[in-house]
Amino acid sequence: MTPELDRADRAAAVRAAARSWRRAGLVDDAALAAVESVYPDDRARAGPVFRVLLFLFTVVAVSGLFGFLAIGLGGHEQALATLAAVAGAALLALTELQLGTLRRRQGGTEAATSLLGIGQLLAAAAWLVLGPGHMAPAAGVPLLCALAAALTGAAAWRWGYPFYAALGTAAALVALAHLPAGRAVWIALALAAAPALLRLSESPRLPPAHRSSAMAMLLVALAGLYLAVHAVSWEERIVERIGGRDPGLAPPASTQGSLLWWSAMAATALVPILVLAAGLRRRRLPLLLAGTVAAVASLATFHHYLGLGPAWLVLTGAGALWIAAVLGLWRYLDSGPAGERGGFTAAPLLTDARRQAALEVGVAVLTLQPEARHAEGERPFEGGGGRSGGAGATGEF
Amino acid sequence: MNPDVVLAIPALVESGALPPAAAPRLLRIARGELVSVHAELRALLYAGVLLLMGGVGLLVRQNLDRIGPVAVATVLGLAAAAALAWVVRVTPPFSWQEVALPNLAFDYILLLGLLLVAADLAYCEVQLGLAESQRAWHLLLVAALAGLAAFRFDSRVAFSLSLTTFAAWRGVALVDAANARAWGAATPWQAWRWNAIACGILFAGLGLGLAHWRRKAHFEPVAVHLGCLLALAGIATGIDEPAWGAALLLAGAALAAVAYRHRRFPLFAYGVVAAYAGVTRLLAELSHEPALGCLWFAASSAAVIAGLLVAHRRMKEPA
Numbered sequence: 001m002t003p004e005l006d007r008a009d010r011a012a013a014v015r016a017a018a019r020s021w022r023r024a025g026l027v028d029d030a031a032l033a034a035v036e037s038v039y040p041d042d043r044a045r046a047g048p049v050f051r052v053l054l055f056l057f058t059v060v061a062v063s064g065l066f067g068f069l070a071i072g073l074g075g076h077e078q079a080l081a082t083l084a085a086v087a088g089a090a091l092l093a094l095t096e097l098q099l100g101t102l103r104r105r106q107g108g109t110e111a112a113t114s115l116l117g118i119g120q121l122l123a124a125a126a127w128l129v130l131g132p133g134h135m136a137p138a139a140g141v142p143l144l145c146a147l148a149a150a151l152t153g154a155a156a157w158r159w160g161y162p163f164y165a166a167l168g169t170a171a172a173l174v175a176l177a178h179l180p181a182g183r184a185v186w187i188a189l190a191l192a193a194a195p196a197l198l199r200l201s202e203s204p205r206l207p208p209a210h211r212s213s214a215m216a217m218l219l220v221a222l223a224g225l226y227l228a229v230h231a232v233s234w235e236e237r238i239v240e241r242i243g244g245r246d247p248g249l250a251p252p253a254s255t256q257g258s259l260l261w262w263s264a265m266a267a268t269a270l271v272p273i274l275v276l277a278a279g280l281r282r283r284r285l286p287l288l289l290a291g292t293v294a295a296v297a298s299l300a301t302f303h304h305y306l307g308l309g310p311a312w313l314v315l316t317g318a319g320a321l322w323i324a325a326v327l328g329l330w331r332y333l334d335s336g337p338a339g340e341r342g343g344f345t346a347a348p349l350l351t352d353a354r355r356q357a358a359l360e361v362g363v364a365v366l367t368l369q370p371e372a373r374h375a376e377g378e379r380p381f382e383g384g385g386g387r388s389g390g391a392g393a394t395g396e397f
Numbered sequence: 398m399n400p401d402v403v404l405a406i407p408a409l410v411e412s413g414a415l416p417p418a419a420a421p422r423l424l425r426i427a428r429g430e431l432v433s434v435h436a437e438l439r440a441l442l443y444a445g446v447l448l449l450m451g452g453v454g455l456l457v458r459q460n461l462d463r464i465g466p467v468a469v470a471t472v473l474g475l476a477a478a479a480a481l482a483w484v485v486r487v488t489p490p491f492s493w494q495e496v497a498l499p500n501l502a503f504d505y506i507l508l509l510g511l512l513l514v515a516a517d518l519a520y521c522e523v524q525l526g527l528a529e530s531q532r533a534w535h536l537l538l539v540a541a542l543a544g545l546a547a548f549r550f551d552s553r554v555a556f557s558l559s560l561t562t563f564a565a566w567r568g569v570a571l572v573d574a575a576n577a578r579a580w581g582a583a584t585p586w587q588a589w590r591w592n593a594i595a596c597g598i599l600f601a602g603l604g605l606g607l608a609h610w611r612r613k614a615h616f617e618p619v620a621v622h623l624g625c626l627l628a629l630a631g632i633a634t635g636i637d638e639p640a641w642g643a644a645l646l647l648a649g650a651a652l653a654a655v656a657y658r659h660r661r662f663p664l665f666a667y668g669v670v671a672a673y674a675g676v677t678r679l680l681a682e683l684s685h686e687p688a689l690g691c692l693w694f695a696a697s698s699a700a701v702i703a704g705l706l707v708a709h710r711r712m713k714e715p716a
Contacts (some may be wrong), residue, residue: 010401012716017402017427019715026419034414047714049662053669053705057698064694071688106716109702120665202429204400211400283398283432292441297639312455319449323505324443330501333434340431347499349426356436358618358663 001160004042005197008105009160011039020350043105048282053107062091062116077127085124091117099159114159118151138178141244145175166216173224177243183228186239190225194218198282199240219290222275226294229267231301234260265305266300283317283343398429435501442505450512457520473517480510493612497552503652504554511546511555513537515562536566542638548613556616560600563586566670590631597628625652625664629671636678646675662714673701 018035021027027035046054059105066087091113098110125147129140152168155161176185198364200206200214274292279287299318308314333339333346340347406424409415414422425431453476457469484507487499498504518535540563547556568589604620607613632648635641653668655661680693 013399013401014405017399017405017423021419021423026423027415031415031419034412035405035409038409038412038414041716045716046709047662047716049666050705050712050714053666054702056670057701057705061695061698061702064691064696064698067691068695069687071691114451116526118640202400204404208399208682209399281427285432285434285437288434289437310459312452312459315452316456317452319445319447319452322445322448323442323502323509326438326445330438343430343432345431345433346435346438347433348435349431351433351435 001158001207001210002100004103005099005105008043008103009208012041012043012045012105013041015041023352023354024348024350030223043103045104045106046108051106051108051111055112058112059116060108062087062113066120077131081124081127081131084120086124088117088120090227091120095159096259110159111161112120114155114161118155118164121151139243140149142175142178145171145178149175156213157210160207160213162212164210165213166220169217169220169224171253173220174242176254177239178245182243183239186224186228190221190228194225195220197221198278198284201284202282215284215286215322219286222271222290222294224308224331226268229264229271230297231261231264231268231305231308270302272298280342292339324390399427438501439505442502443508443679446509446512447503449509450516453513453516457516466520470517470521470524473520474511477510477513477517480506480513484510484550491549494550495613495615498551503550504552507546507550507552508554508558511539511558512541514542533566536562545704547616551613553616553619557623558612558621560620564593564596564600564627567596579638586634590634593631593634594628597624597626597631600624600627622663625667629667633671633674636674639679639682642675642678642681644675646672646679649673649675657708657712660712660714662712665708665712669701669705673697 007059015036018027018032018039022029022032022046029231066083069087070080073083095110095117097116098107098113100106104110122144126144129135129144129147130137134140135143149168150174152164152171156163156165156168173186176182176189179185197214197218201211201218203211203214206214228239230238231238272291275287275294276291278287279291302308303314309317333341333344336345339345404422406415406420406427410417410420415599422431453473455471460469484503487503489496489499514537518538522535540559543555543559545561546552547559600620601624604617604624605622629648629652630646632641632645636645649668649671651668653665653672655669656664677693677697681690684690
């Protein structure tokens with residue numbers, strides 16, 4: 001990442017914080033203006049909606065151009081692979097130009113060209129590695145994954161996109177799954193890297209985008225760890241399947257009730273607890289959310305194996321307990337001195353009301369289901385996707 | 398935590414940009430010494446309500462014979478009444494303006510109560526042995542109830558439930574061809590489309606009316622967004638025919654123009670995408686040559702990007 005981009009990102013972080021202070025009424029307009037004059041923006045940025053539109057139309061424009069050239073080449077595989085390689089390199093150069101000389105950031109177009117550039121280069125590499133008469137998939141796929149990890153890792157490092165950091169980590173895990181002891185490598189790597197990544201995600205020496213990238217890598221590594229130790233993953237040999245090996249039957253040692261099986265069950269319970277504990281200790285919301293998701297997955301696993309009761313009872317009980325636990329937590333936080341306990345508060349603090357309202361609109365759209373029960377063969381109306389829109393709407397009782 | 402902000406705050410206080418009194422609290426937040434879990438608790442409550450309702454749905458379906466219809470209906474009714482009674486007990490006095498929520502759980506307990514009522518009504522409807530075509534009326538009832546609750550308790554969540562359930566009612570009500578013919582449509586599919594468009598216009602009109610008369614004006618975005626999306630989706634479902642392509646182009650362009658004037662960024666986006674889809678559909682009539690199609694996508698998207706950059710400069714959406 002260039003020093004200019006680093007400075008621009010740090011200034012953007014301060015301006016964003018100042019805007020959240022203003023929204024919360026902690027500072028006035030004059031203070032906000034003063035902060036923005038001390039930390040001016042030297043980049044061409046777009047708001048979130050324009051960013052999405054610019055990203056979308058850049059993808060369409062580039063794909064259209066690529067399609068036109070590909071049709072012109074007449075569908076010859078080698079020529080297409082060469083075109084993809086040249087287009088990929090050109091798109092990466094265009095990204096560099098936008099983020100460098102053109103001083104763009106959060107503008108949508110540069111994210112689109114970087115994504116398409118990486119995609120085109122990987123497509124060319126896939127043809128080179130896996131094309132007719134080239135490498136066998138057993139050797140080619142890990143090589144391709146390693147290449148993807150290197151490419152996205154370099155993009156995350158150079159341009160500071162956390163998404164690429166997450167993607168690169170996932171690609172590296174898939175490549176490592178091809179090793180004979182892939183599962184053990186996943187576990188060892190995650191355990192070894194987690195403390196360092198957590199520290200990096202808080203390091204003032206790193207640019208904000210690299211800190212976010214470290215957190216993204218940590219979350220993917222923890223997901224890998226959870227998958228590697230999970231009881232179902234043991235039984236179904238999921239990591240081995242990802243590694244492209246025929247897993248065959250589960251080893252007898254991992255059958256239900258054995259020591260290995262109980263170890264896997266214990267690990268399935270332990271990982272969410274450790275992630276939640278780390279999140280609480282360091283007060284990091286991404287870890288708390290990841291730990292919560294993993295805890296729900298673990299509870300579902302226990303229900304699957306241990307048969308905690310009929311599904312309706314488990315769901316109703318879990319829902320009621322869940323609501324009670326959240327309300328209890330809220331009351332506990334709210335009743336603390338100054339409405340906080342252990343550095344956590346249930347008060348909104350710097351919550352963006354506009355964003356929250358937009359989220360509510362989004363949820364409303366997602367839950368839209370003007371879906372008619374229709375006669376056989378008739379095409380139903382689907383007005384925006386999603387489910388629900390009035391419980392019991394299906395009339396299937 | 399945000400190390401850049403931690404470093405910036407003392408410098409901002411020193412330069413006079415930030416009042417010294419505000420600094421300690423802002424520093425605590427920036428250092429991660431004080432973290433708000435407000436949004437997370439709300440999301441978790443929403444998930445809890447969905448989980449509970451999923452269990453209730455299974456309970457009713459799987460245990461109908463064992464428990465008996467009266468017991469199921471009574472339990473659901475009692476649970477709904479308990480949730481709504483709590484809401485009535487803690488609710489602040491009515492106002493046409495936005496009212497601060499009495500507590501974090503308020504919206505979600507209200508939602509739980511409404512969903513339980515909806516499940517109970519749907520269950521009773523089936524138990525009463527109503528004909529298939531009449532089974533949708535509980536949706537209209539739930540939409541009305543949720544709408545009333547939304548206004549009385551100032552709940553955007555209940556308001557969106559009301560709108561989506563109303564749209565569901567229009568979809569479900571036209572379940573058979575007889576109903577569709579009663580609406581003068583040749584096929585149920587066309588009737589559904591017109592219903593979607595009508596619902597969309599109704600919702601958008603409702604939202605604009607609320608904003609105009611300053612009656613729960615903060616509900617306007619929910620209604621207008623849902624309305625626009627529903628209307629555009631309804632038109633888009635007919636895109637197989639060029640006439641509907643033209644309609645999509647006109648509706649999208651009109652929405653984009655109005656949104657541009659009023660700096661409504663998401664609505665502008667819906668309009669631009671719809672208009673682009675409409676014009677692309679119309680041009681597809683001229684040629685089916687793939688190479689020309691690709692060229693069109695490349696050139697037109699480049700033109701749209703240029704237009705968007707100009708529009709962004711004028712609309713000034715905050716980054």
